[in-house]
Amino acid sequence: MAGPLVTAGGVRLAGALEAQRERLLPCVHCGFCLPACPTYNRLGDENDSPRGRLHLMQAVVEGRLDASSDAFQTHIDRCLGCRACEPVCPSGVEYGTLLELAREAAAEARPPGMLTRSLLIVMGSRPLRGMLFMGGRLLRATGLAGWAVRHLGGDGVAGKLRFALAMLAATTEAEGFRRRDTAVAGVASATHPSGSVDAESAGTVPDRALDAPGGTVGVLQGCVQDGLYGRLNDATGRTLDANGFHVRIVTRQDCCGALHAHGGDLQSARHLARRNIEAFERAGVDWVVVNAAGCGAAMKDYGVLLEGDPMQARARAFAERVRDVTELLAAVGPRRGAPVTCSVAYDHPCHLMHAQGVTSEPLQVLDAVPGVEVRMVAKADECCGGAGIYGMTHPDLGAHIGGDKVAAVRETGADLACTPNPGCMMQIGAGLRIEGSGGDVVHPVELLDHSYQRAGYYR
Ligand code: SF4
Ligand code: SF4
Numbered sequence: 001m002a003g004p005l006v007t008a009g010g011v012r013l014a015g016a017l018e019a020q021r022e023r024l025l026p027c028v029h030c031g032f033c034l035p036a037c038p039t040y041n042r043l044g045d046e047n048d049s050p051r052g053r054l055h056l057m058q059a060v061v062e063g064r065l066d067a068s069s070d071a072f073q074t075h076i077d078r079c080l081g082c083r084a085c086e087p088v089c090p091s092g093v094e095y096g097t098l099l100e101l102a103r104e105a106a107a108e109a110r111p112p113g114m115l116t117r118s119l120l121i122v123m124g125s126r127p128l129r130g131m132l133f134m135g136g137r138l139l140r141a142t143g144l145a146g147w148a149v150r151h152l153g154g155d156g157v158a159g160k161l162r163f164a165l166a167m168l169a170a171t172t173e174a175e176g177f178r179r180r181d182t183a184v185a186g187v188a189s190a191t192h193p194s195g196s197v198d199a200e201s202a203g204t205v206p207d208r209a210l211d212a213p214g215g216t217v218g219v220l221q222g223c224v225q226d227g228l229y230g231r232l233n234d235a236t237g238r239t240l241d242a243n244g245f246h247v248r249i250v251t252r253q254d255c256c257g258a259l260h261a262h263g264g265d266l267q268s269a270r271h272l273a274r275r276n277i278e279a280f281e282r283a284g285v286d287w288v289v290v291n292a293a294g295c296g297a298a299m300k301d302y303g304v305l306l307e308g309d310p311m312q313a314r315a316r317a318f319a320e321r322v323r324d325v326t327e328l329l330a331a332v333g334p335r336r337g338a339p340v341t342c343s344v345a346y347d348h349p350c351h352l353m354h355a356q357g358v359t360s361e362p363l364q365v366l367d368a369v370p371g372v373e374v375r376m377v378a379k380a381d382e383c384c385g386g387a388g389i390y391g392m393t394h395p396d397l398g399a400h401i402g403g404d405k406v407a408a409v410r411e412t413g414a415d416l417a418c419t420p421n422p423g424c425m426m427q428i429g430a431g432l433r434i435e436g437s438g439g440d441v442v443h444p445v446e447l448l449d450h451s452y453q454r455a456g457y458y459r
Contacts, residue, residue, distance in 0.1 A: 020101050021061055026091040027054050033085035033095075038383045038401050039078055047075040050085035050095055057102050067109035076102045078397065080390060081262050082350035082383035083297075087357070096297075096355060097304055100261045100269075107264030116263055119389060123223050123259050124268050133227025136168050140228075145169040149433050160392045163430060170429025171228040174416060174440035176342070214243065214332050215286035218250035219325075220276075222295055222422075223259075229422050235449035236291045236325050242457050243332050245287075253279040256290075258298035259388055261305065273302045274311055277318045288322045291445060293421035296324045297355035324352060325445055326420055329368075330361035337451030339371035344442070345414035347377045347384065347405070347428065349421035354381075362420045365444040369451040375412040377405070384419075386427030406431035417441040 033050040034040050040049035047056065056072050059065035065072055076099070083096045111117065122128045139145040146169045152162040219236050226233065237247045253276050257269035276299070280288050290296035298305075303316035344366070352358045366372050385401035392398075409417050409428060417428050418441065425441040432439030452458060 020098060023094050023098055024054060024058050024061065027051070027089075027093050028091055029055075030090065033089050033093075036084040036088045038080060038082065038084070038385075039397065042397060042400055043078075045075075047071065048078055050089075050093075053079060053102070054093070054095075054098065057098060060102075060105060067105040072102075073106050073110055076106050078394065080350075080383050080385070080387040080401070082387065083354040084350060084381070084383065087354055094304075097301070100264070100266060100305075103262065103264035104266045105264075112263065113393070115389065115392060120260055120263050120265050120268065123255055124272065126254070129223055129227060129255070133224075136171075136228060139165070140168055140172055146172075146433070150436075155395070159395060162434070163392055163395070164389075166430035166433045167426040168228070169433055170426045170439055170441060171422075173231055174442050174446070176440075214240075214245045214328065216246045216248055216284070217287045217289045217328070218248050218253075218280050218283045218285035220256060220288065220290045220292075220295055220299070221250075221253060222290075222292055223255040224422055224426075225292055225295075229443075232291055232422065232443050232446060235443075235445050236289065238458060239329065239334070239445055239448050239452060240289065240325065242452055243329060243334055245328065245332075248283050248285055250279050250283040250285065252282075256295040256298050257305075258294045261298060262294075262388055266305070269298075270305060270309065273299075273305055273315065274309075277302065277311060277314055280318065280321075281314070286321065287328060288318065289325050289328060290322060291325045291420070291443065292423065293324065293349035293352035293356070293358075294423055296322060297351040300356060324356065324358050324361065324420070326361040326365050327358055329445075329448070330364040334365055334368040334448060335452075335457070336368050336370060337448060337457065338454035340369050340447060340451050340454065341371035342416060343373040343375055343412075343414040344416045344418035344447070345377050345409045345412035346374050346380065347409065347417065347419040347424065348380045349419055349424045350383050352420060362444045365448050366418070369447050372447060373414075374418075375414045377412060377417075378408045379404075380408075384424050384427045386421075386423045388423070402427060402431045406435060410435075418444060418447070420444050 029051055031051055037049050046052040053075055056065065056075055060067050060072060079099055081096065081099055085095050122132050145165045149162055149166045149169055152158055217240055219233060221233055241247050254272050256276065257272035260272065261269040288299065290299060299322045300319050303312065303319045306312045306315040309315070348359065363374065366374055383401060384405040385398045390398045405428060409432065419425055419428065420443050425443065429439045429441040
């Protein structure tokens with residue numbers, strides 16, 4: 001079965017795909033995955049479908065196509081990596097793993113653009129990303145990011161800059177959550193004027209004994225979460241603690257490597273994975289908790305990422321312990337908090353729903369907040385177009401896919417958008433801001449945390 005490995009300028013790269021030949025074989029070309037694919041649905045080109053991309057990978061493995069060819073580069077690059085094609089595939093094709101290998105082949109045959117390269121370098125370095133996010137927080141705090149979104153316009157570089165700043169502005173804490181003693185904007189509490197919680201409307205705290213801990217957990221701080229969503233990391237620790245988990249600080253952890261893996265830099269992704277495995281092993285935690293869907297999906301795949309590595313067995317054991325925060329909270333049945341009266345437009349993150357099979361758990365978390373009315377976004381299972389910096393690298397297609405999602409969010413008429421993944425929060429929030437229609441987006445755990453604060457669970 002071994003096909004030729006030689007492709008001009010891509011001998012080693014085709015070899016990387018060759019090693020995955022068995023992963024390509026299960027595809028029977030049935031096409032069941034096509035209707036699930038956002039790029040195929042928008043462009044109608046077979047090469048922009050999962051089946052078409054698998055054909056392209058196969059052609060590179062067999063030496064019929066060069067990894068540096070326009071066809072391979074364009075269509076592999078255009079994939080969102082949303083993995084909506086995986087759960088609908090009757091043959092169990094591991095599309096996400098194959099895509100990462102194809103991206104590595106594409107990147108080594110033809111280095112990616114400056115924007116992607118710079119991003120991967122910065123995210124892989126703690127000091128560099130620390131400086132980047134410090135600048136981001138400054139732009140956000142001064143309101144300059146929001147001002148620029150309202151005043152910048154046009155296409156090209158200005159359009160990309162505007163979108164990047166809109167994503168930054170979207171990380172601002174939702175208006176009604178900033179002052180925890182006051183109900184403002186679309187978020188009303190059931191507190192009395194005195195500030196005390198209405199015990200009846202607050203619901204009952206379950207009898208479950210909170211001195212029976214759910215285990216020891218360490219929270220992945222992440223790169224974007226640590227830099228721009230510190231409040232979400234804090235909320236994750238507080239809500240787990242309030243539900244009987246012992247939260248342990250995990251030092252010397254790092255970025256999960258998902259951005260690098262998706263960008264074709266598997267070497268850096270493996271390096272970061274090894275660092276995290278060592279850090280969480282040292283901390284001796286039962287569960288590795290993640291509040292970002294893309295990071296969770298990547299870390300649950302560490303065993304695959306480190307195939308053939310001396311740390312493979314440890315990577316597999318580590319991956320078994322990774323849980324999305326909503327999985328752990330749902331598993332213990334989260335305590336009900338005080339009411340937070342608002343409606344939320346809920347959207348499923350691809351890397352939670354398709355890559356991890358986590359669908360109902362975030363809704364169970366929202367169910368623990370009395371007063372929250374959940375309105376499902378139409379086509380909530382379809383990608384929002386986030387996919388890292390897709391909106392900047394593919395402005396037209398990204399705007400098309402993202403625009404459809406923003407329209408669906410607006411159609412719900414809800415007070416807030418809600419999705420359990422910072423990347424999707426930034427993408428949807430940016431789209432709403434660019435449209436000039438507000439744009440507050442919250443994580444379900446933020447809502448639960450807000451509800452617990454109102455109930456006085458943290459005093
Ligand atoms: S990836 Fe799966 S669903 Fe898609 S064509 Fe191949 S076998 Fe069919
Ligand atoms: S990952 Fe998403 S965009 Fe890529 S082929 Fe699969 S469904 Fe299409």
